[in-house]
Amino acid sequence: GAGVSQSPRYKVAKRGQDVALRCDPISGHVSLFWYQQALGQGPEFLTYFQNEAQLDKSGLPSDRFFAERPEGSVSTLKIQRTQQEDSAVYLCASSSQGAGAKNIQYFGAGTRLSVL
Amino acid sequence: AQSVTQPDIHITVSEGASLELRCNYSYGATPYLFWYVQSPGQGLQLLLKYFSGDTLVQGIKGFEAEFKRSQSSFNLRKPSVHWSDAAEYFCAVVPSQTGANNLFFGTGTRLTVIP
Numbered sequence: 001g002a003g004v005s006q007s008p009r010y011k012v013a014k015r016g017q018d019v020a021l022r023c024d025p026i027s028g029h030v031s032l033f034w035y036q037q038a039l040g041q042g043p044e045f046l047t048y049f050q051n052e053a054q055l056d057k058s059g060l061p062s063d064r065f066f067a068e069r070p071e072g073s074v075s076t077l078k079i080q081r082t083q084q085e086d087s088a089v090y091l092c093a094s095s096s097q098g099a100g101a102k103n104i105q106y107f108g109a110g111t112r113l114s115v116l
Numbered sequence: 117a118q119s120v121t122q123p124d125i126h127i128t129v130s131e132g133a134s135l136e137l138r139c140n141y142s143y144g145a146t147p148y149l150f151w152y153v154q155s156p157g158q159g160l161q162l163l164l165k166y167f168s169g170d171t172l173v174q175g176i177k178g179f180e181a182e183f184k185r186s187q188s189s190f191n192l193r194k195p196s197v198h199w200s201d202a203a204e205y206f207c208a209v210v211p212s213q214t215g216a217n218n219l220f221f222g223t224g225t226r227l228t229v230i231p
Contacts, residue, residue, distance in 0.1 A: 004159065033218055042120075042206050042221030043160070056218070091159065102148060102167055102210075105219060107159035 002026070004108035006092050012114045013082045021077045021111045025094030032075050033105060034067055035091040043091050049075060050098050082115045089113070118143050120209055122222035129197050130230050137192040137225050139207030147209035149190040150219065151181055154204045163205075166190060177201070202229045 005024040013019050025032050031050055035043035036059075046065065048056040051072040060067070064083075069075040079086055089110040095103040121140045129135055141147060148167050152160040164175025171183040181192045190207060204226050208219040 031217065035219075040223070042208075042223050043219070044221070045218040048217055056216075059218070093160075103217065104162060104165070107152075107161075109157060109159045 004092055004094055004106055006090075006108035006111050008111060009109065010112050010114075012116065014116055015082060015084060017082050018078065018080045019082055019113065021079075021090050021113070023075045023077070023092030023094075023108060025073065025075070025092070026096070026106055027073075029094035029096050029106075030072075030098045031095040031103060031105075032069055033093040033095075034075070034077050035093065036061075037089040037091055037110070039088070046077070046090075079113075082113075084115050087113055087115045118211070118220070120207055120220055120222040122205075122207055122225050124225045125223070126226045126228065128228040128230060131199050132196050135192075135194045135197045135201070135227070137205050137207075137227070139190045139192065139222060141188050141190065141207075141209050143188075143209065143211055145212055146183075146185060147211045149181075149183060150208040150210075151175065151179070151190075151192050152206045152208060152221075153177075154206065154224075156203075160206065163192070197227075197229055199229045199231065202227055 007022045034046040037043040045059040047067045049069040064080045066078045091110045093105040093107045095105045097103040119142045150165045151163040166183045204224045206224045207222040
């Protein structure tokens with residue numbers, strides 16, 4: 001597709017369940033980012049990939065959060081043993097360049113996770 | 117502490133009126149600056165960006181922003197608002213000297229447009 005695609009768009013999980021969120025970046029984009037957006041807040045950085053390498057995971061809030069991009073394209077964000085505080089919109093963004101602060105990030109529509 | 121501040125949580129303007137959304141940042145060196153718009157159920161769309169040079173930058177949808185180093189500000193403006201501009205607006209930065217690639221966002225300003 002032409003843009004960043006995320007699935008599912010909505011996910012409801014019971015507390016303690018594991019969830020997996022998928023991101024399909026724009027074809028050929030080298031960099032991929034995950035952000036978490038809590039209700040009424042701005043997005044907050046979770047992790048960054050350059051191709052298949054996870055170069056920065058400093059924003060992951062706990063060891064329950066895990067992300068991968070094994071072939072340098074599609075990425076999955078996995079949350080184990082979900083808690084209510086994990087409820088948020090999870091945004092994926094991609095950019096065409098590798099490391100570089102001027103790279104423009106293109107965002108998907110996000111996955112809204114609700115943990116009951 | 118490093119931060120991006122959008123002091124206005126919610127702004128209401130009449131259609132056709134002018135608009136200014138405020139953004140202030142607190143970083144040691146001038147970061148790279150961005151404005152994004154988020155409509156309900158949509159991803160973030162880039163309106164405009166500032167890296168260097170001319171301090172008045174033009175963006176899409178008739179928006180512009182002015183970088184003022186002395187005020188550490190990057191305010192977004194539009195001379196005449198359309199009903200379709202109703203959305204959430206986010207100011208964001210990438211610190212230019214830290215090696216970081218990720219965006220740091222403000223908390224957003226929700227714009228309501230009344231007919």
